[in-house]
Amino acid sequence: MRTEIGTAVFTNFESFKKFMPQDSWWPRNEMWDKHFFGPSALNAGPDTYMSTIDKSYGPSQGIEEFCRKAQLLNIEVNKAMFEGWQHNMWNDASGVLTWMSQSAYPSMVWQTYDYYYDLNGAYWGAKKACEPIHVQWNSGDNSVKVVNTTSNALQTLNVEATVFNMDGKPVPSMSLKKSLTTVPSNSATPALTLNLNPENLAFKAPMTASSDEGDGKLPADATDGGIGSRWSSLYSDDQWIIVDLGASKTFNQVHLIWESAFGKAYKIQVSDNKTSWRDVYSTEDGDGGSDFLEFPATNARYVRMLGVKRASQWGYSLYEFEVYNQRSQNLSNVHFVELKLRDNKGKLLSENFYWRSLKGSDYQDLNTLPKAQLKVVQKTTEKAGKVRMNVTVSNPQDAPVALAIRLMPTFKSSGQQILPVMMTDNYFSLMKGQSKTVEIEFDKSLLGKDVVELKVEPYNRG
Template sequence: PYGWVEPEKYFDPMTYGSKDFGFHTEIGMPVVSTAASVRNMTGDEPEWPIGGAWYHHDWSERGNQAPQNYKAAIAARLGDSGDLDDFARKAQFVNYENTRAMFEAWNQNLWDNASGLMLWMSHPAWHSTVWQTYDYDFDVNGTYYGARSACEPLHVQADPVKWQVLAVNHTSTDLRGATVAARLFDLTGRQLGTTRKARLDVERAATAKAFTAEWTNDLPDLHLLRLTLTDAKGREVSRNTYWRYRDTSALRTLNKARQVKLTGDITKVSRSGDRHELTATIHNRGSAVAAMVRLSLLEEAHGRRVLPTLYSDNYLWLLPGESRQVTLSWPAEACSSRHPVLTAQAYNSPVTTLRG
């Protein structure tokens, strides 16, 4: 499919018009990027509501990408949008969730009539509203990180149909003595039930089933499933957070979630050579889960984005009191400031600015 479908549909080979997954060479959907990138796209034309400039950049409601279905999916999950910033933030949930599901469907069926999946276009030749993992101006959205999560060399995942949890090993080395753990949380960060664990071995270029993290009637309509994969030495090699909803409208609970406070520290800055790099730690100081924390490097506060910037992780879910270390790097010529700032914003938080 070139248009949006429910994430669980990717796990059904009939979605691709076949009884097998095989080697699938074209898949994609509409992708609305960050608000800043969309403003670059619309230029001096109206940015909202969706109109002329959008249609000129592939928002074709008569084409096979059917962006109206994508827009409806965003509204079904998080409600109608009041402006571009609101729509772009909500779009990242769908971007991330669907793209992760595309590749995790292939992981689940790896080598059982499933050998490969290719996205239809990864980088458009001009500003676009469809079929992109990163933007014409090199900004990155939820699609990029959903794909990268599912495609990491060692990965832990669960399918959105039966919630079978499995570990995936895309490397050339067997993974011995690994541990898969699953924990459930409500939006306050309170753990629901006990941690479930399984110890397993995962052969090279293979998968291994751990257990099923099934739904039960006592679970909230919206909650988090946090999966981790650790190696024999206890080092975390994969972390995957699912927002599970009994009905798509349950995700709207996030619109009423407690506001959280993000803080952070830039612990290391390197300016040697033709690339610059910094390491930062993002903290959730609030009493609720910080949802989809987006990081963005700017030349100065409220200034120009530094593009392209590579982030070791982005669009994070942080539990109350939880921290996450990230590393950023960018070409020296991409930033004229010697002291760029890093911004962090959750769906339920104001913008936090970190300075090195």
């Protein structure tokens, strides 16, 4: 069992303003540390958490904007903690236990729902990952697996992966379907692998290298199509990694995505026999990051990155080694991966949704999404001391993407959030023409003489 895994989890603005004096709202200050968002948070990593939001979703101008962006990170991180274990189910641990479910004091760390019982993005990320029948995507190798943690095997399932651009239009060339005959109990069964870069001649190509650091940092990890894995060499200057294209092919570009251990001086070399090499590119001034290298078109079977001088005390490390003859921009910089799992009668068993970037973890283009234009139909009933709301949220066919839609029941008289509330879903996203029905329930006694008013707020609310 992997225990006490957790992270900073910033609250929604509605909870934040309940415990934080208004003169301490923004920017970050000593008062935040009294609620464990500073040195007192120890290994919860609030500094990393805040810098990640800034880099991934852009710097915030105020606390309300920061809280809204924090929920996207909360969803990402907490879903990934459980899906990461499920991807390697039973291989290295028998489960994951997060620290913790709820903070006993108004806090900004270690929680999946907050002190006031608000179910923020962390809760919905964890809930999605932990559904008994689940379909998930691994950003490290672009594989899609079906996870079955029930006591029974599942028969005849259909998996569908659809890639959407920022404009909400699907990308058919990168979308796949697959039928599975059986998914055993307590297993994660491979279904399909997305190729989100079909023009990359090196995708899944055989790799060899002068050295590597073992599992998780092997040569093959540099051509798996994802930046969640990498090849890493031993700590010396003279190291290399070779792509085998399988046959002689024409190409004129190499794309290297470096980890922080990059090459200060290196060469790109080609060969037909893996013995005699000729240079097509060289530099003595490498700066890491993402290197798009162009050279006159050449024909060869093997392509080698030959390290000459390291930029650090470490070796050389590449997230991806890509080779191209042509490169067209089929994907927007930020795009979406939607997964659906159905039985043989078409019943939806699981669905999942991710945002992905061609620039690593830079999702700032999400801030340019046009204002969502949602339609909401709701029915509210009272029975046995409970208020029950049946809410259908629809995104019109001609409307933009609606990202991370949050439903929040409030008191009509004050606009304040009603808590605690049970819901079947939240922070869901809708493409063009899609809809979702959510059930909401809370104790009628919470209302008193007031009435409920539902707020529906997507991330791109304008």
